[in-house]
Amino acid sequence: MTSPSDTWLERARRIMPWGSSTCSKAPRYRPEEPAAIVSGKGCRVWDADGRAYIDFRNALGPISLGYRFPAIDNAIREQLDNGIIFGHPSPLECEVAEMICDLIPCAERARFLKTGGEAIAACIRLARACTRREHVIQIGYNGWLNSLAAGGRLLPGQTAAGTAPAGVPACLSALHHTCGWNDADGLRRLFAEAGAQIAAVVVAANLADIEQGKLFYPLLRRLTREHGAVLIFDEIVTGFRVAVGGVQDHFGVTPDLAVFAKGIANGMPLSVYTGSRAVMACCETGGAVISSTYGGEALSLAAAKAALSVYRAEDVIGHLWRQGERLAQGLRRLLRERGLPLELKGFPPCLHMTFDPQGPAQLQESFFRAAYRNGVSLYDVIYINYSHQAADIDETLERLAKAVKEVAKAGFARNPEVRGRSSEVSKAPGALGEGGLRPP
Numbered sequence: 001m002t003s004p005s006d007t008w009l010e011r012a013r014r015i016m017p018w019g020s021s022t023c024s025k026a027p028r029y030r031p032e033e034p035a036a037i038v039s040g041k042g043c044r045v046w047d048a049d050g051r052a053y054i055d056f057r058n059a060l061g062p063i064s065l066g067y068r069f070p071a072i073d074n075a076i077r078e079q080l081d082n083g084i085i086f087g088h089p090s091p092l093e094c095e096v097a098e099m100i101c102d103l104i105p106c107a108e109r110a111r112f113l114k115t116g117g118e119a120i121a122a123c124i125r126l127a128r129a130c131t132r133r134e135h136v137i138q139i140g141y142n143g144w145l146n147s148l149a150a151g152g153r154l155l156p157g158q159t160a161a162g163t164a165p166a167g168v169p170a171c172l173s174a175l176h177h178t179c180g181w182n183d184a185d186g187l188r189r190l191f192a193e194a195g196a197q198i199a200a201v202v203v204a205a206n207l208a209d210i211e212q213g214k215l216f217y218p219l220l221r222r223l224t225r226e227h228g229a230v231l232i233f234d235e236i237v238t239g240f241r242v243a244v245g246g247v248q249d250h251f252g253v254t255p256d257l258a259v260f261a262k263g264i265a266n267g268m269p270l271s272v273y274t275g276s277r278a279v280m281a282c283c284e285t286g287g288a289v290i291s292s293t294y295g296g297e298a299l300s301l302a303a304a305k306a307a308l309s310v311y312r313a314e315d316v317i318g319h320l321w322r323q324g325e326r327l328a329q330g331l332r333r334l335l336r337e338r339g340l341p342l343e344l345k346g347f348p349p350c351l352h353m354t355f356d357p358q359g360p361a362q363l364q365e366s367f368f369r370a371a372y373r374n375g376v377s378l379y380d381v382i383y384i385n386y387s388h389q390a391a392d393i394d395e396t397l398e399r400l401a402k403a404v405k406e407v408a409k410a411g412f413a414r415n416p417e418v419r420g421r422s423s424e425v426s427k428a429p430g431a432l433g434e435g436g437l438r439p440p
């Protein structure tokens with residue numbers, strides 16, 4: 001019999017390319033992976049068939065406090081009674097900008113847009129206007145609007161071919177240069193070749209190797225200063241996660257401009273571009289026009305004000321690090337016991353799952369399918385939220401113990417001797433493999 005999920009998937013694929021507006025949300029591993037999510041609460045989501053999952057996708061990052069987090073939902077409801085958006089700025093716009101400038105090291109002035117990629121495009125426009133240069137170096141994925149360089153990132157996990165990406169004029173692509181994370185030589189080479197033409201370096205941390213930022217960020221700061229380029233930090237994932245002020249806060253390197261988006265409003269669509277008074281002035285007096293009808297939409301700003309207040313009052317970041325570490329230690333132990341060539345790398349609030357390229361080709365698929373089958377929803381980046389309590393992490397590990405056992409039994413262990421070993425695997429709670437919980 002066709003399930004509600006199958007029906008939604010079929011309808012969606014018929015009417016929408018990818019069957020989803022976000023490429024990374026389109027299900028890849030049916031039937032185990034959910035095709036449509038209908039509700040969420042705390043750290044759990046329920047799909048159209050009523051199956052429950054402990055969720056680590058968290059909308060691919062924005063849900064940093066938890067689904068239906070009361071302080072945020074109440075703030076949205078309250079603002080809804082006053083109106084969604086107006087023909088003049090809401091006081092909230094000023095209040096949230098003030099909070100951003102109080103919390104973020106580089107922030108002297110701030111303005112709002114809706115998506116991360118759009119705000120990065122705004123920063124690039126600002127950098128070009130204030131340096132009167134055209135070339136841009138990009139490190140990592142900075143949103144589809146900015147995927148312009150030959151060989152650069154098209155999506156978080158996908159790299160473009162060595163020519164201009166489809167739909168991008170070659171002359172525009174030629175102004176964008178890609179550089180690898182922590183590729184100091186590549187960076188120096190690009191500056192040596194075209195230093196006087198480089199308006200900006202935009203950098204998004206490589207989450208798996210983020211600790212290399214300790215030396216790489218200072219190098220970026222030094223080279224951009226030497227060559228008069230604007231340094232832009234893409235803190236779309238790292239902001240309000242690695243530290244409140246993102247990697248600039250963690251590593252103590254202050255960029256000229258930065259973008260924060262996921263994590264700023266617990267899922268409401270809001271991005272902020274912020275930075276030094278001098279560079280930000282370029283969109284007021286320097287001729288760079290950046291403007292959007294929805295920039296000051298009040299429901300998202302109300303959510304942001306409430307979220308930032310939670311970040312100020314409570315140790316959200318400490319919680320993300322602690323629960324991420326609890327999960328990492330437990331999962332690493334399970335993987336070791338079963339001999340699966342899968343590594344968890346990076347900082348605990350945003351761990352990156354890295355599959356050994358020399359390992360079995362189907363391991364990733366097999367692992368994700370088994371996790372979904374056992375009621376755990378994962379993404380390459382494991383996003384912890386503030387509603388994941390220690391008991392949720394322990395329950396996740398019980399479920400993943402079953403998943404890892406299934407994957408090892410299917411023949412994916414590095415060492416064949418550990419395949420099929422079952423005595424030391426903890427028992428997962430009954431019926432959870434079916435995702436037995438119902439929506440509250």
Ligand SMILES: Cc1ncc(COP(=O)(O)O)c(C=O)c1O
Nearest residue numbers: 115116117141142143204234236
């Ligand atoms: C590091 C990074 N930069 C930029 C973006 C783009 O943000 P948005 O999808 O809100 O445009 C993403 C999205 O996943 C991201 O991970």
